[in-house]
Amino acid sequence: MALGPRLDLRQSQSLVMTPQLQQAIKLLALSNLEIEAFIGEALEANPLLDAGEVSREASDEAPHAADEPSADLAIGDDSALDIDPDTLDRDRDTGDGEWASALSSGGGDDLPGIDERGAAAPSLAEHLEAQVGAVAGDAREEAIARHLIGLLDEAGYLTAPLREAAAELDVPLAEAERALMVVQSLDPTGVGARSLSECLALQAREADRYDPCMARLIDNLDLLARGEFARLKRMCDVDDEDFAEMLAEVRGYDPKPGLRFGGSEEAPVTPDLLLRATPGGGWDIRVNEATLPRLVINREYYVELRQGCTDKASRAWLNEKLADANWLIKALDQRQKTILKTAAEIVKQQDGFFRKGVSELRPLTLARVAEAIGMHESTVSRVTSNKYIHCERGTFELKYFFTSGVGGGVDGEGASAEAVKARIRALCDAEDPAKILSDDTLVDLLKAEGFDLARRTVAKYREAIGIGSSVQRRRQKKLAGIT
Numbered sequence: 001m002a003l004g005p006r007l008d009l010r011q012s013q014s015l016v017m018t019p020q021l022q023q024a025i026k027l028l029a030l031s032n033l034e035i036e037a038f039i040g041e042a043l044e045a046n047p048l049l050d051a052g053e054v055s056r057e058a059s060d061e062a063p064h065a066a067d068e069p070s071a072d073l074a075i076g077d078d079s080a081l082d083i084d085p086d087t088l089d090r091d092r093d094t095g096d097g098e099w100a101s102a103l104s105s106g107g108g109d110d111l112p113g114i115d116e117r118g119a120a121a122p123s124l125a126e127h128l129e130a131q132v133g134a135v136a137g138d139a140r141e142e143a144i145a146r147h148l149i150g151l152l153d154e155a156g157y158l159t160a161p162l163r164e165a166a167a168e169l170d171v172p173l174a175e176a177e178r179a180l181m182v183v184q185s186l187d188p189t190g191v192g193a194r195s196l197s198e199c200l201a202l203q204a205r206e207a208d209r210y211d212p213c214m215a216r217l218i219d220n221l222d223l224l225a226r227g228e229f230a231r232l233k234r235m236c237d238v239d240d241e242d243f244a245e246m247l248a249e250v251r252g253y254d255p256k257p258g259l260r261f262g263g264s265e266e267a268p269v270t271p272d273l274l275l276r277a278t279p280g281g282g283w284d285i286r287v288n289e290a291t292l293p294r295l296v297i298n299r300e301y302y303v304e305l306r307q308g309c310t311d312k313a314s315r316a317w318l319n320e321k322l323a324d325a326n327w328l329i330k331a332l333d334q335r336q337k338t339i340l341k342t343a344a345e346i347v348k349q350q351d352g353f354f355r356k357g358v359s360e361l362r363p364l365t366l367a368r369v370a371e372a373i374g375m376h377e378s379t380v381s382r383v384t385s386n387k388y389i390h391c392e393r394g395t396f397e398l399k400y401f402f403t404s405g406v407g408g409g410v411d412g413e414g415a416s417a418e419a420v421k422a423r424i425r426a427l428c429d430a431e432d433p434a435k436i437l438s439d440d441t442l443v444d445l446l447k448a449e450g451f452d453l454a455r456r457t458v459a460k461y462r463e464a465i466g467i468g469s470s471v472q473r474r475r476q477k478k479l480a481g482i483t
Helices: 019-029 032-045 114-118 124-135 139-150 162-169 173-184 196-206 212-219 221-226 229-236 240-251 299-308 312-349 351-356 366-373 377-384 417-429 439-448 455-464 470-482
Strands: 049-052 273-277 283-287 294-297 388-391 394-397
Touching: 019 312, 019 377, 032 049, 032 294, 032 312, 124 139, 124 173, 124 470, 139 162, 139 173, 139 470, 162 173, 196 212, 196 221, 196 240, 212 221, 212 229, 212 240, 221 229, 229 240, 273 312, 283 312, 294 312, 299 312, 312 351, 312 366, 312 377, 366 377, 417 439, 417 455, 439 455
Parallel strands: 273 388
Antiparallel strands: 049 294, 273 283, 388 394
16 A cells, blocks of 8 residues: 555544633633733733723612512623533623622621631641641640740741740650640651751651761761852761762752741732622622722723824734723623622622631532532632632621531531531530540531431541540640649
């Protein structure tokens, strides 16, 4: 069979997303503050764009709920940013406006604090204290270790002399040293060190690389800093290859292990949406336009530039900038309507939460919201990412309202995992120090309230909200009573 070049004609179908649609999808996942930065870059890149004043024309037509709590929220029907691979809906509707008044920040008794929702990660002290109870030999050693944890700096080093710490607690130095060894055994490896050499030595021991040669290298870091490699090789009694491996090992250690954890206060969360109750018993949802500048096209400047465009290239450039400006304004408008539409459905589904608190939080999935608003599940996921809503109970991420159902109740729907966690916290906080509730007892109490949960589920939720076992709580409350 002869080989040779030939031409074949094939026909196929494929779904191709335009660059504009790809950009619109990216805009949908950004928060209002990120959108503000994006708009700032767009203003610099496109001379036809201008930051206009917030329009008040839609104030009287602002979307709000009907008088009945269960009525649908008339936010709009725009789904142009939906990215279902099978179809791209392009329904349009109107309904946006600015927020008319500030909201208070009250909260319910069973509501988790804003630090539990907004904190990106536990602090170093919190991370270490969660481990020390299981490692300490007895309550006294645990108390000393917790005191030492409080003396660590943000990098994880013990800067205060151990002798002074022992004197403050009125304990022998030997006991303080044993407690420090407990702290140094915690994760991340290297915390509790009193010097850089000790920090690296702890990590070398953890990696099982702390042999006599490595010990000499770590004990002479000043020579390493000055670049006296030949002297170090002689002291460690190793050849070039082994010395290179030792250097690579040391450079792979973390000199400041504590910085992996948040040590400073979290920046305040700026809400993207604002929610308030209406006099008729419904809800009013608005985009927080204080963080979302409104873009307009500078028509006067466009006319001035068009009069000066005498050649074909300059006219093409001007038309391109005008098209880009029109598209961006349209994409931002569609993004706002899609977010409002999704948030309205979430508020409708979680009406009990906004009125009574976390105990009324219902199980909710992305698929359920997507089906209700006629959009793809991936679109709802993007809309709810990094978006926060502010109401009278506080500021919550939209993802917070999506929880699984556990412990089937009488309605067959079950209870929200967050509602169960809140009830476990309330029971543990109210328990008698002389009668600490075991997990089995918690199961019985929750079952009496309609939460049909297994013991392992209760234990999992208890640990997830940072509540220790019955033994740990009895020990902590006993120490609290002594102090």
